[in-house]
Amino acid sequence: DGGITQSPxxxxxxxxxxxxxxxxxxxxxxxxxxxxxxxxxxxRLIYYSQIVNDFQKGDIAEGYxxxxxxxxxFPLTVTSAQKNPTAFYLCASSTGLAGTYEQYFGPGxxxxxx
Amino acid sequence: xxxxxxxxxTLSVQEGDSAVIKCTYSDSASNYFPWYKQxxxxxxxxxIDIRSNVGxxxxxxxxxxxxxxxxxxxxxxxxxxxxxxxxxxxxxxxDYKLSFGAGxxxxxRA
Numbered sequence: 001d002g003g004i005t006q007s008p009x010x011x012x013x014x015x016x017x018x019x020x021x022x023x024x025x026x027x028x029x030x031x032x033x034x035x036x037x038x039x040x041x042x043x044r045l046i047y048y049s050q051i052v053n054d055f056q057k058g059d060i061a062e063g064y065x066x067x068x069x070x071x072x073x074f075p076l077t078v079t080s081a082q083k084n085p086t087a088f089y090l091c092a093s094s095t096g097l098a099g100t101y102e103q104y105f106g107p108g109x110x111x112x113x114x
Numbered sequence: 115x116x117x118x119x120x121x122x123x124t125l126s127v128q129e130g131d132s133a134v135i136k137c138t139y140s141d142s143a144s145n146y147f148p149w150y151k152q153x154x155x156x157x158x159x160x161x162i163d164i165r166s167n168v169g170x171x172x173x174x175x176x177x178x179x180x181x182x183x184x185x186x187x188x189x190x191x192x193x194x195x196x197x198x199x200x201x202x203x204x205x206x207x208x209d210y211k212l213s214f215g216a217g218x219x220x221x222x223r224a
Contacts, residue, residue: 031210040123042203042214043158050210058211090157094210101146101207105157 003027006091006106013085013113021076021109023091030096032074033103036060037088046089049074050096078111085113117141120204120215128223133191135218137204140185146207147180147187152217153200161202162189194222 004025013019023032031050035043045058049068063082068074074093078085088110092103120137127133137147145166150158164171164178164187171178175194180187191198199222204215 033212035214040216042120042216043212044214045211048211096210101210101212102148102160102163103212105159107157 004091004093004104004106006089006109008109009107011109011111013111015113016080017113018077018079019085019111019113021078021089021091021111023074023076023106024072025074025093025104025106026072027093027104028071029093029104030071031094032068033092033094034058034064034066034074034076035090035092037090037108043090046076078113085111087111117213118204118206118215120218122218123216124219124221126221126223127194129195130193133189133194133198133220133222135189135202135204135220136186137188137206137215138184138186139206139213141206141208142182142185144206144208147178148205148207148212149176149178149189150203150205150214151200152203158203191220194220196222196224198222 007022033048034046044060047066049055065077090108091106094103118139148163151161152158162178164180175192177190201217201219203217205212
């Protein structure tokens with residue numbers, strides 16, 4: 001289960017507070033991703049980054065922000081602008097090389113906002 | 115998941131029987147189709163994948179078929195066992211992004 005880690009496993013916040021979720025990988029992967037998982041809806045892409053200091057919006061980026069200052073790290077901030085932030089958040093990484101697409105997932109962070 | 119439709123949403127099979135999950139996609143440029151298995155409370159894990167230049171791939175009890183003309187692909191699990199109970203997701207990749215289906219909850223009855 002090593003290689004890509006997320007912390008914490010469970011996170012509780014009050015409405016109106018920003019919260020940052022950690023994602024670290026030691027796989028030397030160039031590409032990293034953030035997904036949100038809600039019951040019955042599969043995984044939806046929030047943001048992704050193909051290289052350090054660069055990232056792109058996914059399908060549901062509103063209310064979220066990211067940074068990619070180091071190859072190993074891709075933190076996600078859930079801002080107070082996110083209308084329904086309670087969800088299971090998954091980080092993933094891949095080599096980023098053309099023709100090599102397998103994504104490896106972290107264990108996830110379950111965020112509850114009340 | 116908007117680009118990928120996955121059916122059925124739930125599937126209950128008797129141990130030893132086969133399970134089939136089907137997905138359709140819309141983007142003809144998609145060239146990689148992975149299947150992930152997610153056990154309760156755990157991370158999704160890749161179980162099999164297929165690239166657009168291949169029609170079928172097998173790995174022990176699991177197989178995936180791809181029909182690019184019809185834009186659909188399927189997961190087949192034979193001789194199901196209790197440990198096959200999980201949520202299965204199909205996905206398509208175009209460029210560097212994966213789009214996932216909504217998932218199929220498979221329950222194997224002993």
